[in-house]
Amino acid sequence: MRKFVFLLCFIFAQYVMFHTAIAQKRIPRNFPEYGFFLNKQQLYLQELLEFLRFPSISASSEHLKDVQGAAEWLRNRMLGAGISNVQIFQVGKYPLVYASIPAAVPQAPTVLIYGHFDVQPASVEDGWNITKPFKPRVIQDKIYARGASDDKGSLLSVVHAVEAILAVSQGRSPVNIKLLFEGQEEIGSPDLPSWLLKNRKLIQSDLLISADGSMHSENIGSIVWGLRGAGAIQVNVTGPSHDLHSGGFGGVVQNPIHCLVKLLESMRHENKSIAVEGFYEGTRPITQKEKDFARQSIDFEQELSRLAGVSQLAGGESELFDTVERLWFRPTLDVVGIWGGYMDQGIKTVLPANAYAKLSFRLVQEQVPEKVVEKMIQHVSQHCPAGCSCKAFDLGFHALPFESDPDMLSNQVLRETLLDIYQGEEPKYVRSGASIPIVGFIQKEFQIPAIFLAFGLPDENIHGPNEFYRIGSMDKARKAYVSFLYQLGERYHLEHSSKKPIESHVVTTSPMENVEMDHSEL
Amino acid sequence: MRKFVFLLCFIFAQYVMFHTAIAQKRIPRNFPEYGFFLNKQQLYLQELLEFLRFPSISASSEHLKDVQGAAEWLRNRMLGAGISNVQIFQVGKYPLVYASIPAAVPQAPTVLIYGHFDVQPASVEDGWNITKPFKPRVIQDKIYARGASDDKGSLLSVVHAVEAILAVSQGRSPVNIKLLFEGQEEIGSPDLPSWLLKNRKLIQSDLLISADGSMHSENIGSIVWGLRGAGAIQVNVTGPSHDLHSGGFGGVVQNPIHCLVKLLESMRHENKSIAVEGFYEGTRPITQKEKDFARQSIDFEQELSRLAGVSQLAGGESELFDTVERLWFRPTLDVVGIWGGYMDQGIKTVLPANAYAKLSFRLVQEQVPEKVVEKMIQHVSQHCPAGCSCKAFDLGFHALPFESDPDMLSNQVLRETLLDIYQGEEPKYVRSGASIPIVGFIQKEFQIPAIFLAFGLPDENIHGPNEFYRIGSMDKARKAYVSFLYQLGERYHLEHSSKKPIESHVVTTSPMENVEMDHSEL
Structure with missing residues (x-):
């Protein structure tokens, strides 16, 4: 049944350019795991609040014990989710939580899902006036706490999704899943690269999925094809x-x-x-294609001014480059x-x-x-x-820039998933001015393509006071992970008789040189 | 006897240019009050330590109570010194301690002695590693505490001197003394000017003596003829x-x-x-006379570099003016x-x-x-x-620049006093780059000349961590006040049959235009 629905949609997708904004009537796919989620909203919310109470500030040595506390809490929650093999590794001074879940089919692809449970520093004096940073408070649809949006909210939904898959399929995962949750992202993951290089086997996979990142808005998803x-x-x-x-x-x-x-x-x-x-x-100079592609996506001026609370976007090289160029390409x-x-x-x-x-x-x-x-x-x-x-x-905070081909296979599957989650709304193809240190590193060192599947939103004050996350995003996130992992497995099975990498190209330079839709992989 | 000694010295002084550096053999004057001081060193020291324990930081509203505490302690000490009429006035939010002591002779001049008992902010994090700022600690000749040098040390010695004069002369002061000790100097005395203007009678006098200031070094006094x-x-x-x-x-x-x-x-x-x-x-341009006079006094480069702990004096307009010009005249x-x-x-x-x-x-x-x-x-x-x-x-910190004639009568008496206190060493004629807000104001508004008689030293880290004062300076200070007040009374009596101002000129501009020794007043 699942395969049949997928095939229908796949054929349909052939006719839709990924960057058209025309909302199409579509039949959203459903997964039995969605039923598993029913009636668990309150439980999941309480779990997130618990997770948020750890002041797991990696920048501060006095909070090292709280980073450790968050790691242990997370391991226990993962064990509770039916993930049998959860380990805490000591990476420099910081804990890293790792697990791997084998697929039911031996030839299934391997995805490495990345997230972090450490948070930015925060104190009441910074302007937290809705609640204290580590006393989570729920007001209507919003959960206020440091780390709610960046990145505990999205991370925890990955665990919920995996739990549902294992429960519903009786342990038969559609893909090999590796979970890598770290505790030093907010200080630039200083110790992680050398650990990764020493543990290549644990990392090696066909696709990196970052649960750290964000969507465009409450009703529109995004496909991230670049980070600074x-x-x-x-x-x-x-x-x-x-x-x-x-x-x-x-x-x-x-x-x-x-x-x-x-x-x-x-x-x-x-x-x-x-x-x-x-x-x-x-x-290098920004190409015309990059400029054109970027300008289609968002009304930067209005959007960013509103989010920042300024009347004028005057930062950086404002006399030389326009806003989107400065934020994405400079x-x-x-x-x-x-x-x-x-x-x-x-x-x-x-x-x-x-x-x-x-x-x-x-x-x-x-x-x-x-x-x-x-x-x-x-x-x-x-x-x-x-x-x-x-x-x-x-200060030991190093992140390589990240660029990918917006049209690579995994982004195509991602688009399908987001179309479903956002009721047929086309996702925006975006870059971000921010950095996720380890994504660029893994992409470069392990030659693994990377996509972003995270549900923070741009107005959620990450790194600032009154950071919050939306309860609704939790539901989107767990459903999206279920959907994406199943679709990826199916797509992979459909296309490959023998195991080979999902993507044949990892773009590290001038991705827009071949940004034209290329369906040769489909 | 006192008059006789004074006359001898006075005749002698006629032959000494005030700015010659040749140390002359002289018989230092002695006063019976010096005997009163004997055996009281330990008592005086304990009193100062008590006074220093008040964290009387005027810049901080939470320490207002401590500024008040210091004022009350001071009033009690003054009452204990036999000063009968001590009042605490509320000046804005800050206390001011005031007293007046009539002279024995009706025609005696009136001196207004000024000091302050508030202090600069200080916290251990600034680098206080010898003691906490408000836990005074004595090591050999040095008393470490915030406010020790600026200005509680010198201020307290004024009280000790007046106490001795009143005790020894059985209440017969040689001059009319007004004591004005304030609690807001370190924030620029914002409320004091308007209070002074409303209380002209309390202030009016023939000479202002500032017990806030400093001497040149342990063995050389100074006569201050300018402040910024x-x-x-x-x-x-x-x-x-x-x-x-x-x-x-x-x-x-x-x-x-x-x-x-x-x-x-x-x-x-x-x-x-x-x-x-x-x-x-x-x-205005610095005059050649000012430059010449300034350069005689100190080896600025060496002295200041050493005090600041720098190899190069590169601050301010260093490409346009030399060090002494920058510090005193720019x-x-x-x-x-x-x-x-x-x-x-x-x-x-x-x-x-x-x-x-x-x-x-x-x-x-x-x-x-x-x-x-x-x-x-x-x-x-x-x-x-x-x-x-x-x-x-x-920020409400206002101070008028101050300039005076280095050769005015009161500075001549001051020179005599300092020659005695420093065993015949000629005092340095100096200016300071620092400010004492109220001195410039009183000089200008009340047309009263001002001199400085304070015993802080330049290496005592005022406003910085590990501020200290020398125990030896306490003895010099109380003796100097006794000596100066008696000599001023005698000099005045000698020169004036009827009461008239001690000085006929208050210099506010170009003091060096007539810096040539002028003995017409003698």
Whole structure:
């Protein structure tokens, strides 16, 4: 039955260009697992709230125990889901939860589903006024808590989906499933790459599915075909050997805050492009096809202005590139933190001994985080103003840029799934300015294509105060995973008599050069 | 006897140019009050430690009660010193301790002695590693605590000196003494000026003596003939309506830290002079006489580098003026605090909603703090980078610049006193880059000349961590006050048959135009 429905839809899909926005009448597929989900909404919600109560902040050493706590909670929940072989690996200082579930058919493809249970730092002072970051609060359809949208919500739905598949099919999974849930994503997964390289067998698969990411909106899904890479450094500027009186020394001893300001300003040209030598190495001009394809998808100006609460999108290279180009195809350099001197009430006339800044950058195309970090450190040492000493160091947050072919087979299956989940609404083909460090790495090192199946939404304040997730997204997510895994298995079975990789090409450069619909794989 | 000794020295002094550095053999004057001090060192020290335990931080509203506590402790100590009429006035939110002691002779001059018992903010995190800021600790000759040097140490010695005079002379003070000890100096005495204007009778006097200030070194006194004025603003920069993800929005939404950096950098020309329009209004070229006189006094380069712990004095307008010019005769603009975004361990990829800075400036000559504040606020609103909004506001810290004639009569008496206290070592004639807000104000509004008699030393880390004061300075200070007040009374009696102001001229501009020794007053 399942195969029959699939075939119908498959034939139908031949006539629909993936980027047309015309909503088609379709018969949404149904899976017996959806019945398994019925009446479990309240239970699933309570589980998520429990999961969210761990302040699993990977950036803070004092919260390491909570990252560990979240990992153990997750392992127990996975065991409860009928996944028999769940392991916690110690990766650097951080736990990683891993499991593998064999398919019923020996020739079935293997998918590696990725998510993370660590979260960004959060404190009430940042502006959390609906609830405390780790006291989840439900208001109507929204669950407020740090990590709700990024990434505990989507991650937990993967477990719910796998549980349903195992329960309904009596353990007969349609594909080989590997689950890789990590606890250091928010600090750039510093220890994970070397662990992955040492554990190739555990990782090797035909497709990487990231449960970290987001959809376009409540009623429209998205297919992500690009992410920016990332890196980060800290800059420490030192002036006098101790804090001085700004009257007794102001004007004769160099103020490290002045040095820092001058140094940071030296990193940008007047037209706001980055002045750090070598920063742009590995970038290339944006192709006309990329531009055209990008512009079809979203009204960036309105959408982003509204989400950010600004009247004008003026950041980055705004004099050189338009909004979508800047967000998807251009690197950026952001000062994400700055501090020095007196930051309390009133005034203290101090000439401080030190000033600090944290900088993060987003990378595209062939830029390599380690190289950019090096160039940045070089710039800092070469542009330190007289009278100060300046030091920069790598904060260990590295992410390779990610690009894929929007039309590869797994994205076609993804489109089918999203059409069903979103009642026939065509998904948007999008990129994101954000980074998921490990996705670019796995794609490059293991030559595995990657897709994104995660249900956070852009207005959910991830990394900011009052982060939230929608209860409705939980249902979409678990159904989508069931649907995608079954369809993938069927599609694979349909197309391949003997086992071979699902995709024959992993795009790492100029994906738009062959973005034309290519049905040769179908 | 006292008069006889004084006369001898007076005749002797006629032959000594005040700025010669030749140490002369002299017979130091002695006063019976010095005997009163004997065996009280330990008691005085314990009192100071008690006084220092009040965290009387005027900048912090939560410490208002401690400012009040320090005021009450001081009043009680003054009452204990035999000063019968001690009052605490409420000046804005801050206490002010006031007393007046009539002279034995009706025609005696009136001196107004000024000090402050509030202190700069301090916390262990600033680098206090010898003791906590408000747990005073004595190591050998040094008393470590916030406020030890600035200004509780010198202030308390005034009380000890007056106590001794009253005790020894059985209440017959050689001059009329008014004591004005305030609790808001470290925030720029915002409420004091209007109070002073409403209480003219309490203030009116012939000479203002500031017990806030410092000496040149342990073995050399100083005569201060100039202070810089001051003002301060805070700058608040706003970008998006809430913290954003630096990946999802970096490069398209303007980062308020970038705006702040650009704004701060716009305040300085390439040659480091201040680019804020109108900032220099009221300044004039430094005269050759000022330069010459200044250069005689101290080896600035070595001394300041050592104190600041830097190898190079590169601050302020270093390309345009030499060190002493910059510190004594030129205004400055210092960022005394900056903050925004993520300031904790590791990295948080946030594009923050806000960024902040506190700026203080030092003023000279005819610059007026209120006007400079206005120009600064104007600059901030006119130079706010696109995509941000910038607001600046006055932090209420205003100090007029102060200048006096180094050779006026009271400075001559001061020189005699310092020669005695420092075993015949000629005092240095110095200015300071710092500000004592109320001194410039009283001088200007009440046309009262001012001198400085305070025993802090430049290496005592005032406003910084591990502030300390020397026990030996306490003895010098109380003796110096006894000596100065007696000599002033005698000198006055000698020169004036009827009461008239001690000084006929209060210098507010170009003091060095008539810096030549003028003995016409003697």
